[in-house]
Amino acid sequence: MLIPRPVDLRSGDGELVLDRATTLSADEELIAVLTWFRSALYPATGLPLRETARGTIHLGIDGGLGTEAFRLEVAPTGATVTGGGPAGVFYGCQALLQLLPPAVFRRGLVPGQRWAVPAVVVDDEPRFGWRGVMLDVSRHFMPKHDVLRFIDLMAVHRLNTLHWHLTDDQGWRVEIKRYPRLTEVGSWRHGTQVGAARDAGENGRPHGGFYTQDDIREIVAYAAERFVTVVPEIETPGHVQAALKAYPELGVLQEPLEVWTRWGINPNVLNLEESTVQFFLGVLDEVLELFPSPFIGIGGDECPRDQWRADPRTQERMRELGITREADCQTWFVRRLDDHLTAAGRRAFGWDEILEGDLAPGATVASWRGMAGAVAAARRGHDVIACPDDMVYLDYRQSELPNEPIPVSIPLTVEDVYRFEPVPAELSAQEARHVLGGQANIWTEHADNPRTVDYLVFPRLCAVAEALWSPAAARDFADFSARLEHHLTRLDALGVEYRHADGPRPWQERPGVPGRPSTREQRAAHIAELVANIAATDA
Template identity: 40%
Template sequence: MKRISFNLMGVLCILFSTCFYACSEKRTLNSDYEIIPKPLDVNCKGDASFLLKDGVAVIYPENNRKMQDNAEFLVDYVERQTGVKLTSHAGMPVDGAICLTLDLSDDNAEAYKLIVNDKRVCISGASEAGVFYGIQTLRKSLPVAQDINVNLSAVEIYDKPRFAYRGAMLDVARHFYTVDEVKTFIDMLALHNINRFHWHLTDDQGWRIEIKKYPKLMSVASERKETVVGRWYSGIYDGKSYGGYYTQDELRDVIDYAAKRHITIIPEVDLPGHMQAALTAYPELGCTGGPYEVRTIWGVSQDVLCVGNDFTLQFVKDVLSEVADIFPSEYIHIGGDECPKVRWEKCPKCQERIKSLGLKSDAKHTKEQRLQSYMIQEAAKYLKEKGKRIIGWTEILEGGLVPDATLMSWIGESGGIEAAHQHHDVIMTPNTYLYFDYYQSKKVEDEPLAIGGYLPIEKTYNYEPMPKVLTKEEQQYIKGVQANLWTEYIPVFSQVQYMVLPRLGAAAEVQWTDPSKKDYKDFLRRVPHLVAVYDCYGWNYATHVYDVNVDMKADTVNHVLNVQLSTMADDPIYYTLDGQDPTEKSLKYTKPFTIDQSVVLKTMAVHPDRTSKISVDTIRFNKATLKPVVLLQPNESRFSPDGPVVLVDGRNGNHSFDTGAWLTVAGNDLEAVINMQAETILNSASVHVYVRKDAWLFDARGFSVSVSSDNKNYKEVASQEYKQMQESDSDGIIEHELSFDPCKATYVKIKVISEKSMPDWHWNAGKAPFLLVDEIILN
C-alpha cells in the first residue's frame, strides 16, 4: 500500500511539474521592422529567426563607456517594452547574443547595420551614435507586450540619416518644465532619431538660466507677477506669480543626460529683442531706463536691449561667456528675431552708436537694422573667441548676415533660400510645416487652446526641405530640419507631449528618411506601432490620425457638397445626418455622397484596437449657399485655397484662421458678387468676421449690400459703418447683419470694408491687418 502511494505521488509530481511548465511558458510574438523613421534599406532573409528571451546577453567592446551606455539602454528598452530581461557585458561578439560593434566603415558617422540571423543579432555602427540608432530600430521593431519572448526575424538593414542636423526646440521661457520633464522630452527625441535639442531659455516672459555674474536674472527676471488668461489681448489675468529657472548644475545634468543619448543641446539666449525679463532685473540695459516688468502677456515687446549702451555689450558678453562654458555644443543660438526698432529710432545712445559706426539706410536695410546686425556681429565675434558659432532666426538677415552665421529659416523658406544663395548654412524650420504649437485639427473647439494656425500631420510629413530653386551647390548649405514648440498656450508638460506626438514622427521621417522611401499612406500604416511605444512609456499624444477625414468639396453647378470620408487604414466608417451619434448600426460609408440641404453630419471610424472620436460637421443652407460667387478685389489665396466658394459653402469658419474656411484680404476690401441664378426676394444679409488682435485679425469698418438684375447696374439697399477697434474690444467671431425692405435680386454684391492700418495701441501699429470673412448668409 505504501509503495503504491509513493508511485502515485511521483506521478502526481510529474503531472504537476508538466502543468506548471505549460502554464508558465511565455507567449512568443514576432518582430516587425515597419518602423518610423523608415530605414534606407531593409532586406528580410527568409524564415530564420533569433529568439529574444531572458538571459540573452548584449555584448559591447571593452573600455568604451559610450557603447556600455548603448548596451544598457537596449537592456532597459527591451525590458520596458516586452518584460524580457537581458544582461550586458563587455567582450567579443559570440553566437547567442546581441553584439554591438564599431566595425562599419561609412562616410556617414551615424550610419548603422542591423543583421539578424538564427545565431546572433549584430548592430554595427560607423560610430557609437550609429549603433544607438540601430538600437532604436531594434527597439521599435519589438512588439509592445509583457511576459513574452520575441522572434526576431532574419533581416539585414542598412540605414543612415538624410540630414546631419535633426532638431526639435522646446520653449521653457513662456512656461517652465521641470528637469525630469525636460529629460522625458529628450527621451522622446531619442526615440525619433533626433540629435539636436534646441532649448529656448530666455524671453520677455521669463529668464530660465542661472548666470552667476548677474544674480537678479534669477531673483527678478525668472518670475512674472501673473499670466494672461486666454489670448494675450483678453485683458484677463490669473493673479498668480509664475517662475522658475535651472541652476548651472541642473543644466549640466541635463546636458549629460542628452549626450548619453547622442543628443547635443543647443541653448538659446534671445537678443537683442525678447529681453524684457532681463530689462526688469537690470533696467539700465534698456533705452528708456524703465521701469520694466517681466512681461505677463504674449507677443513682442518694443522694449529691447539698448545697443548704444556699453554696459549692454558687456552684459551680453558676460552672459554668453557663462552659457558657452556650460554648454559644450559648437552652436549657441542668439535669437535675433522680432526685434522692434522703435526705441532705437528715438534713443540718443543708439543713434550716436549708429553715427559712430557710420551705419546708413539704403534700399535694402534701415540704419537701425544695420545696428541689429552690429549687435549680432559683436556676439558672434565674442563666441568665436570661445570656440563657438552662432545660429539665429530668419531676422538676422536684417542688416546683412554675419560671417559664418547659420540661419534658422522660420518665416517660410525664403530666408533660408536667401542665406543659401549667400553660402551660409541653413536649418529649415518653416512655421507653415514645423511649428507644433499650431492646431492639429480643424475642429479647434475640441482642442486645447493653441496659438492658432493649422498644421495637420500630413502637411508636416509631406514637407520637402530642399528648395528646388537652389542650385546643387547651394543645396549643400541646407544642413538640417527642425520642429519647434513655442509654449505660450502650453502650461503643462502633458500638453507638450500632446502637441508634439505623433507629429514628431512625421518630422523625423522628413529629417531622416530618403525622400524616395516616403509615402504618407505607408507612414500611417506604421503609426499604430509607434503609438504603442508611447503607451508603454505613458506619454500623452494626439489621436487625430485615427479620426475620420471628412473631405467636402462645394459644387456650385449642381448646388451640392460632395462628401468623401476616409481613414488612415481604410477601417469601417459609420455616419449619421440627423445629429445623432453614430454607432456600428448607423449608415456604413461605402462611397462618396452628396449633401443638398441643412444637416448635421457625424462620423466615426472603428479601428481594431479603438474607436475614433466622433467628428461633427454642421451644414446650414440659406439662399446664397452653393451659388456661384466671384471676387471683385484680390484675396490672400494662401489662407483659402478653395477660393471664394468658402463664403457660400454652408459651413461657418471657426476659431482657427488657417484651416481654409475663411476668406482673407489685407490692405483692400472684400467685395463679392453672388449669382442667385434666378430672381430672388431678399430682406436680410449677414457676414461673420473673425477677430483676433494678437494675430492681426481686425473687425470690419463697414458692410454694404447692393442688388442687381443684370450684374451691371447695382442699387445699394443697406449699409453700415463701424468704429475702429479699441484695445479693450473682445476677440471672437462677430456677426454683422443688415436688414432691408424686401427686394428682388438676381445678383447680390457684398462689400465688407477692412481696417487699412493697425492703430497706435497695437504692437504692429501702421501695418495692414487681415480681414477674415465667412459665411455670407442671404435670406
Template identity: 40%
Template sequence: MKIILFCLLSVLCQAQHFLPQPEVVLPKKGEFTFNAETTFFAENKTGEDALSPLLHKINQLSGVSIPKVQAKRENQIQVTVDYSLPQEAYTLDISSDKILIKASGYSGFFYAVQTLIQAVPVDRSTRLVQIPALWIKDAPRFAYRGVMLDVARHFYSVEYIKRLLDVISAFKLNTFHWHLTDDQGWRIEIKKYPKLTEIGSIRKRTLLGHTEEAGYEEKPYGGFYTQDQIREVVKYAASKNITVIPEIEMPGHAKAALAAYPELGCTGGPYEVWTGWGVEENIFCPTEQTFQFLEGVLEEVVDLFPSAYIHIGGDEAPKVTWKQSAYCQDLIKREGLKDENELQSYFIKRISTFLVSKGRRIIGWDEIMEGGTPEGATVMSWRGTEHGYKAAKEGHKVIMSPTSHFYLDYYQGPKEMEPLANGSLLPLEKVYSFDLEEAENILGVQGNLWTEYIRTEAQVEYMLFPRILAVAELGWSKKKTGYSDFALRVYERLKQWPDLRASSSYLNVKFKVVQEDGLKLALIPSVPLGTIKYKSPGELWGGAKTYEGPIPLKGEQEIEAALFMGEERSKIYRTKYVPSLVTGLTYSYGQTPRREVYKGLLTDGQRGDIKNFDEWVGFEGKDANIYLELKDVQKVKKLVLGVLVEEGSWIKMPALVNVYGSKDGQKYESLGSTTPISKEGAGEVLVKLKRKKVKYIKVEAKNAGPWPVGHAFEGLPTWVFLDEISLE
C-alpha cells in the same frame, strides 16, 4: 509556397512600422529569440553603453537578463566597430543565431539599438521576445534633426526635460534647442548677474488666452534652472546622442532681462517682466554696457553648454526705441550704417565675434540676415524657406524651420475639439508634406514648440506628438513612403509608448463639398485605417450609417462623423452646411492669395473661426478681388463676407468692401459698398445690394495698408483674411 510568402509579407509589414524609415530593410528567413542562454559581446565600452537600453527592454518584457561575455558565440548580440561607416550610420544583421550590430562610434550604435527596440513586437501574448530576421543598412539624410522647446513662456521641470529627451532620441532626433530667455521669463542661472533670476524669472501674472479679453491668472509665475541642473540635463542628453543648444535672445525678446537690469534698455525703464504674448517693443540698447553684460552672460553659457553652436535669437526686434534714441542714431552715423536694420547686424556681429573667440559659432533666426549676415553664422529659417535658400546660396549653413510646417504650437484639428493653441491649423499630414529641396549648406530641419498656451507637461506631449515624428522622418529618411504608410507607422509605433500623452487628432474625418450629380458632402479619412460612420446630432452611434460615398446635400444640414478602428473610435467631427446662391461654385482671383489651404474654401458652405487660420484665405499687403459666375441670371439683394481681424497677427479689417455685378462678365457696375467697423475676431461684413439681375459677381476687399509711422512695425504690410461668401 503560400506559407513562405505569408512569412515574407509578415516580416515586410513589421519592417514598415519602423520610424523613421531605415534606408534599406531586407527580410530574411526566421527570427532571433531572446532566452536564458542569450549573451552579448561588445568590442569596446562605447558599444556596450549603447546596448544598455535594449538589454533593459528585453529584461522588462521577458524577465531575461543578458550577460556580457568575452568571446563571440551563437545566440548572441554582437557589437563591432566598422570605421568605414559614417557618423550616426549603422548596419544590423539579424539572424536566427545572432544579432550583429556595426557602427563607427557611439551615435551609430545608439541608433542601431533604437531600431532593434522598435523591431520588438508590441502585441505579444507571451513573455517570449522574438525579433524577425532582417538586414538593415541605415544613415541619416541630415546631420541636424532638432526639437525646440520654449521654457520662457511656461516652465517645465528637469525630470520632464529628461523624459522628453528619452522619447525624441528613440526617434533619432539629435538636437534639443532650449529656448531659455524671452520677454516673459529668464530661466537660466547667471551667477554674475543674480537679478536675472531673482527678478527676471518671475512675472506677476499670466494671460489665459489669445488676448486680454480672456483675462489673467492673477498670481506670480516663475522658475529657472540652476547651473547644476543644466549640467545634469546636458550630460543626460549626451547619453542619448543629443546635443543641447541654448538660446539667449537678443536684441529683442529681452523684457525680462531689462526688468532686472533697466540700464540696458534705451529708455532706462522701469520695466516689468512682460505679462502679454506677441512682440514687445523694448529691446536691448546697443551700448558698451549692454555688450559687456551679454559677454558676461555668454561666458557662463559657454561654460555650461559644450555645443559648437549658441543660439542668439535675433528675431522680432522692433526698432522703435532705437529710432527714438539719440545714442543709437549717433552710433549709426559713427559706424557708417544705413539704418536700424544695419544697426541690428552690427549688434549681432559683435556678439558673433565674441563667441567665435570662445571657439563657438552662432545660430540666429532669419532676421539676422537683415543688414548683412555675420560670417560663419548659421541661419534658422522660420519665415518660410526663401530666407533659408538665399542664405545657403550665399554660403551660410541653414536649418529649415518654417512656420508653415514646423510650428508645433498650432492647432492639430478643429478648434472646438482641441485645447487652446496658436491660430493656424497644422495637422500631422501637413508637417509630413514638407518638401525640402536638396541644396548645399542645408544642415537639417527642426520642429518648434512655443508655449504661450501650453501650461502643463502633458500638453507639451500632446502638441509635440505625433507631429515631431514627421520632423524626425523628414530629417532622417532619404525617401518618403507616402503619408498613408507614414500615418500607419505612427499608429503602430505609438503603441510602444502607451504612457505618452500624444494627440490622436491625426485620426480624423475631413469634410469637403463636391460637385457630383449635384452638391454632395465627401467624408475623407485622414489615415487608411478602419471605417467612417456618420449620423445627425442627437442620434445614437448604434444607428450610425457606414460611409460608402459622398452624401447628397439638401438645404441646411449638420453631420457628425468618426473614424472607427475595431472598438477604438476617433474624436467626433462635426460640420454645419449653410448653402447660398454661390455654394459649391468655383471662383477666380484678381491677385493670387498668399495663404490658401484648398480651392473652394470661400464657397464651401462652412464658416471659418478665429482659432483656425487655415479656414481662411489670406492676402498680404494687397486687395482681395474675387470673381464668381452664377449658375444663371439672378436678382441679388445682399452679400455677406466672412472676415477675420486679429491685429496681433497683423490681420486687419478690410478698409472697404465693394460688390460689383455684370451680365456678360466684361462690364461691371457697382451693386453696393460698405466701410466695415473693425472688431477683433471672426465676423461678417453685410453689403446690401441694388436688386439687379446679374450673372457675374465681383467682391473687392480693400487692404487697410501698411502699419503707420510710429508703429513697432512701421511700413510693413498687413493682411486681409476672408472666408465664406454668402449671396442672396
C-alpha cells in the same frame, strides 16, 4: 514597422527570442551604448542580459559606414548592430527596440510577454545631420525631469538636436552666476495671459522656474549619452523683458519693468551701450562653459525699432557708431555677439531676421518665415536650418475642429507635416549643401504643462523625424500612416498623451479659452510682409 522608415529593410525567416540565456557584448568603444541598451531592455523584460565575450546581441564598429549609419542583422541565433560610430550603433539599437513588442518601452516588468524580434537585415543612415526640435521653456517652464523625458522621446525617433529656447520676455531660465538677478527676479512672473486673443485676460497665478548650472550640466550630459546635442538660445536684442526686470539699465528706457505676462511682440529692447554688449558677452561666456555645442543661439527675431528711433541717446549712439538706420542697430548688436562666438571657436545660430544685416561667415540661420530665409542664406553662403512655420510649428492648431484647444494660426495635420521638405527646390546643388537639416518648433505660450506639450508634439513629431531621416524619394504617406498606427502603441507604452486622429479627448480641450486661428491666405500675406526686409537686403 520602423519609424523613421529605413533606407533598406529585408525580412528573413524566423525570429530571435530573448530569454534568460540571452547575452550582450560590444566593442570596447561602445561600452556606454551597451550600458544604455541594457538599461532600455531590462525594466520591461526583467532579463539579466549578462555580458559575455561574444553575446547573443553584439554591438560593433564598422569604419566603412557613416558616423550615424548602421546595419542591423537579426537571425534566430543572434543579432549584430554595427555602425560607423557610437551614434550609428545607438540608432541601430533603437531600431532593434522598435522590432520588439511595444511593451518593451514600459518601465516596469511585463509578465508573460514573449520577447521576439523578427529576422531582418536593416541598412540605414540619415539624410540630414541636423534633425532637431526647438523647445521653448521660457513661456512655460518645463521641470528638469520632463526635459530629460523629452530627450528620451527625441532619441526614440533618432532626432539629434535640441534647440533649447531658454530666455524671453516671459522668463529667464538659465543661471548666470555673474548676474544672479537674471534668475532671482527674472525667472518668474506675476501672472499669465490665458488664450491667444489680443484682449485675453490673465490668471493672476505666479509662474516661474529656472535651471541651475548643475541642472544644465546634467541635462547636457544626459542628452550626449543619447547622441542629442543641446543648442542653447539666449534671445537678443529683443524678447528681453525678463532681463530688463533684473537689470533695467540694459534697456532703452532704463526704468523698472515687470517680467512680461502677455504674448506677442514686446516693444522693449536692449540699448546700444557698450556696457550692455559686454553684459551679454559675459552671459555668453558662461553659456559656452555649460554647452559644448558648436552652435550657440543668439535669437535676433522680432525686434521692434520704435524705441531706438524715439530715444535721443540711441540716436546719439548711432552717430558714434556710424549707423544711419535703426535696422542696422540690430545688425550691429548681433554682429558683436557673432564675432565673440567666432573668436571662441563657436558658431552663432539665429532666426532668419539676422539675414537683414552682415553676418560672420560661420553664422547659421534658422529659416522660420517660410523658406525665403533658407534660400537667401544658402545663396549668401550661410548654413541653414529649415523650420518654416507653415510646415513644422507644432504649436499651430491640428484641425478645423471647434474643440481644438486654443487654436492658433493655420491647421497643420500629420499629413501636412509629413510633406516637410527642408531643401528649397530653387537652390542649386551647390547651394543646397548649405541646408544642414531641419527642426520642428514647439512654442509654449499655450502649453502650460508637459501633457499639453505631448498633445501638440505627437504624433506630428514622428512625421518630422521621418522627413529628416529617410530618403526623400521614399516619402509615402499611406505607408507612413500604416506604420504610425502600430507606432502609437509604442507611444502608449512610453506614456505619451498624443493627439488621436479623431480629435482631442475631453481633458485635452480648453473650452472657453480663445485662440487666434487664421487662414493660409492670411498667414501668407503676413509672412510676405515679414520677409520683405530680407529681399530688400539682397537687392
